[in-house]
Amino acid sequence: MIPGFIVANAPALLVSVPLLGAFLCPLIGKVSSAIRNLWVMVIMLTTAAIAFILAFRVYAEGTVIYVFGAAASNLAVPLDSGGIPVRIIFTIDPMSAFMIIICAISGVAVLLYSLSSDSRNSGLAVYYTLFLLMITGVFGMVSTGDFFNFFVFLEILSLASAGIIAYRVDGGLAVEAAIKYFILSTVGAIFVLYAIGIYYGQYNALNIAMIAQRMQFTMLDKIALVMLLAALAMKCGAVPMHFWTPDAYSMAPGSATAFLVVASQASLYGLFRVLFTMYNVTLNYVTVGWIVIILGVLSMVIGVTMAIPQKDVKRLMAYHAVSQTGYMLLGVGVGLAVLGDQAAMNAVGYTAMEGGIFHIFNHAMYKGLLFLTAGAIFYRIGTRDLNKMGGLGHNMKWTMIFFIIGALAIAGIPPFNGYASKFLIYESVYLFNPVLAIIAMVVSILTLASFVKVFHSIFMGPQLPEYKDVKEAPRPMLIGMAILAVIVIAFGLFPTIVVNTLVAPAVHALVDQAGYITAVLGGA
Amino acid sequence: MFWNLPYFAVLIITIIGLATIVHKKNLIKILLGITLLESAVNLFLISLGYRAGGVAPIYTLAPSTYMVLPTPQALTLTSIVIGVATSALLLSFAMIIHRKYGTVNINLMRRLRE
Amino acid sequence: MDIIATLSSGYGFWNPVMWLIAAAVSLLVVYLFWLRGEKSYKKGTAQGQPFIGGNVAKEKGALHIRAGNLYWGYTESLKGYYRWVVPLHTGVLNDYVLWFLGVMAFLLVVVVVL
Numbered sequence: 001m002i003p004g005f006i007v008a009n010a011p012a013l014l015v016s017v018p019l020l021g022a023f024l025c026p027l028i029g030k031v032s033s034a035i036r037n038l039w040v041m042v043i044m045l046t047t048a049a050i051a052f053i054l055a056f057r058v059y060a061e062g063t064v065i066y067v068f069g070a071a072a073s074n075l076a077v078p079l080d081s082g083g084i085p086v087r088i089i090f091t092i093d094p095m096s097a098f099m100i101i102i103c104a105i106s107g108v109a110v111l112l113y114s115l116s117s118d119s120r121n122s123g124l125a126v127y128y129t130l131f132l133l134m135i136t137g138v139f140g141m142v143s144t145g146d147f148f149n150f151f152v153f154l155e156i157l158s159l160a161s162a163g164i165i166a167y168r169v170d171g172g173l174a175v176e177a178a179i180k181y182f183i184l185s186t187v188g189a190i191f192v193l194y195a196i197g198i199y200y201g202q203y204n205a206l207n208i209a210m211i212a213q214r215m216q217f218t219m220l221d222k223i224a225l226v227m228l229l230a231a232l233a234m235k236c237g238a239v240p241m242h243f244w245t246p247d248a249y250s251m252a253p254g255s256a257t258a259f260l261v262v263a264s265q266a267s268l269y270g271l272f273r274v275l276f277t278m279y280n281v282t283l284n285y286v287t288v289g290w291i292v293i294i295l296g297v298l299s300m301v302i303g304v305t306m307a308i309p310q311k312d313v314k315r316l317m318a319y320h321a322v323s324q325t326g327y328m329l330l331g332v333g334v335g336l337a338v339l340g341d342q343a344a345m346n347a348v349g350y351t352a353m354e355g356g357i358f359h360i361f362n363h364a365m366y367k368g369l370l371f372l373t374a375g376a377i378f379y380r381i382g383t384r385d386l387n388k389m390g391g392l393g394h395n396m397k398w399t400m401i402f403f404i405i406g407a408l409a410i411a412g413i414p415p416f417n418g419y420a421s422k423f424l425i426y427e428s429v430y431l432f433n434p435v436l437a438i439i440a441m442v443v444s445i446l447t448l449a450s451f452v453k454v455f456h457s458i459f460m461g462p463q464l465p466e467y468k469d470v471k472e473a474p475r476p477m478l479i480g481m482a483i484l485a486v487i488v489i490a491f492g493l494f495p496t497i498v499v500n501t502l503v504a505p506a507v508h509a510l511v512d513q514a515g516y517i518t519a520v521l522g523g524a
Numbered sequence: 525m526f527w528n529l530p531y532f533a534v535l536i537i538t539i540i541g542l543a544t545i546v547h548k549k550n551l552i553k554i555l556l557g558i559t560l561l562e563s564a565v566n567l568f569l570i571s572l573g574y575r576a577g578g579v580a581p582i583y584t585l586a587p588s589t590y591m592v593l594p595t596p597q598a599l600t601l602t603s604i605v606i607g608v609a610t611s612a613l614l615l616s617f618a619m620i621i622h623r624k625y626g627t628v629n630i631n632l633m634r635r636l637r638e
Numbered sequence: 639m640d641i642i643a644t645l646s647s648g649y650g651f652w653n654p655v656m657w658l659i660a661a662a663v664s665l666l667v668v669y670l671f672w673l674r675g676e677k678s679y680k681k682g683t684a685q686g687q688p689f690i691g692g693n694v695a696k697e698k699g700a701l702h703i704r705a706g707n708l709y710w711g712y713t714e715s716l717k718g719y720y721r722w723v724v725p726l727h728t729g730v731l732n733d734y735v736l737w738f739l740g741v742m743a744f745l746l747v748v749v750v751v752l
Contacts, residue, residue, distance in 0.1 A: 193603060197569050226742060386706070428649075
């Protein structure tokens with residue numbers, strides 16, 4: 001039914017289809033804008049279809065590797081190279097497949113939304129080109145098995161994101177946000193390149209599996225680990241390097257912000273790949289685990305306390321994105337801190353990591369939904385200032401319902417999906433160290449408080465005279481939001497299937513370094 | 525010790541680049557600091573591949589088969605291209621900010637804070 | 639029965655379908671209570687309006703409490719913390735890069751020494 005050619009070459013098509021679409025987009029845009037919208041939608045749906053085919057194959061068969069330029073696509077080690085994989089490899093293990101599914105769903109919903117939310121702007125060919133380049137960057141970052149390739153896709157993603165943040169110049173504000181994001185991002189990426197150079201100089205390998213196999217934890221490796229930890233934690237918005245997050249997320253156009261969240265999660269994936277697959281138990285896992293836990297706790301607390309006094313609705317949601325990233329860092333940090341101790345791992349570690357990684361999916365869904373509702377409100381009334389809004393619940397009923405679903409999900413209220421992943425995190429972290437779990441619960445309460453404030457200011461109250469004839473958001477935006485809302489509700493009602501089918505294989509594949517090396521190097 | 529001189533140069537250029545980014549107030553000077561950082565990383569990558577007594581890694585009419593490593597040269601080329609794209613984007617941002625704000629002093633570019 | 643299975647964390651469990659059934663049952667009980675309520679309520683008359691008691695009613699825009707004034711008690715009581723943390727978000731780019739380098743230096747000391 002599906003041509004064997006597509007199934008066999010899915011990893012390459014996953015990156016090349018959006019890249020081709022991005023490059024042809026301005027040319028097609030010169031012909032007509034309706035054809036350009038159609039082209040972008042077709043490319044995104046094709047990419048999402050390929051992503052689902054690939055993810056299904058990975059979850060059914062195990063790790064899939066794809067070697068570029070070899071005679072057969074799984075010939076990772078050339079026969080005359082003496083056991084060294086020399087070509088660029090895409091290694092898609094269940095953790096990568098998990099991230100690919102997230103990006104695909106989010107990309108389709110956001111693109112549907114942006115077809116109508118950005119229809120009033122000019123220069124749209126550039127916008128869609130940058131958007132498709134962002135999609136290329138994210139898919140490439142989470143599928144690659146070669147560390148320098150990871151850096152290249154990281155830079156593609158940073159460049160495209162900076163362009164999209166500055167897209168609506170906004171009297172210079174958006175460009176200021178983009179400059180702050182991009183300079184920090186470039187400094188971080190340069191340190192990632194230093195780490196790659198250190199690995200290459202020591203082990204003569206750029207392939208992640210090869211570095212993992214040859215890893216001894218020398219002093220240079222410690223320096224490389226610290227560089228990668230700091231740079232990738234900054235890219236995903238961990239405190240105290242989160243300062244770019246509120247600026248960038250609030251100034252980007254409404255639909256692009258929802259996808260910037262996914263881009264940050266891809267950097268989080270990169271961090272986990274470095275910590276678990278490249279180093280695993282060779283590093284001092286108690287120290288590094290506690291570092292990740294402290295970063296997570298700081299992010300949670302400072303994120304939510306800075307969010308409460310905000311007056312700009314998207315800045316408030318951006319601080320909450322920082323806070324929720326703290327939950328993921330906390331869950332996976334607890335898993336890292338007990339990595340070498342098999343008994344504690346079975347008791348606490350796997351559950352904490354399942355909670356953290358499930359939270360990545362849930363966060364992308366409900367945060368995307370919340371940013372899309374904020375974008376819909378901005379589209380209709382033209383302001384993001386909470387002090388000026390009020391009584392919109394009379395006019396925008398569907399947006400209000402989606403906002404309620406997103407706000408209850410982010411606060412961790414049953415039966416939505418936020419509660420399912422937070423439940424796993426609370427239960428396991430409490431056994432590890434009760435203070436951390438109590439901090440997490442207090443942060444959850446403050447999150448709910450902050451969203452009650454936003455809900456009251458935007459939707460509740462009498463209908464204000466200046467908003468008397470505000471209409472509901474247009475249909476494509478509602479459909480895009482509905483896709484995410486349905487997943488929020490579905491994952492909340494049936495979390496066990498999701499955890500058993502998607503999350504648990506991802507966690508086991510992430511922790512199992514030997515399995516990753518064997519899949520790439522073939523039992524060496 | 526003599527053969528480690530490029531690494532000392534990398535360290536010094538990195539520190540100068542970082543000091544520029546942290547200390548200078550003019551946006552163009554910060555961009556120059558980023559360019560310095562990029563050059564330092566490229567120098568680091570190239571000098572990783574050096575083998576004392578090796579020739580250029582070209583097989584045609586090679587005087588000997590003991591060559592320097594070609595992979596870091598490919599990495600450096602990619603990094604130079606990424607650096608070009610980065611500088612171009614940052615400079616265009618600086619142009620737009622100068623047009624809209626009238627200044628390139630980052631102490632005066634604080635409309636987005638807290 | 640995988641769809642309605644419970645999520646178990648090893649030390650606790652969570653079954654959303656059971657929760658929904660419990661919530662539906664309690665809502666049913668609430669509805670039964672509501673049915674026994676006051677039946678002589680006339681919709682749309684003065685019975686449903688807030689009692690103003692002869693005071694002048696304000697116009698609609700002034701009645702709505704804006705976002706800056708909600709949670710005044712919370713921000714007032716945590717004034718010391720907010721006076722420390724909000725000025726840290728200066729908006730100046732040099733400080734952002736300095737934070738990044740500072741965290742990296744701190745992590746270097748922690749990971750290398752410990």
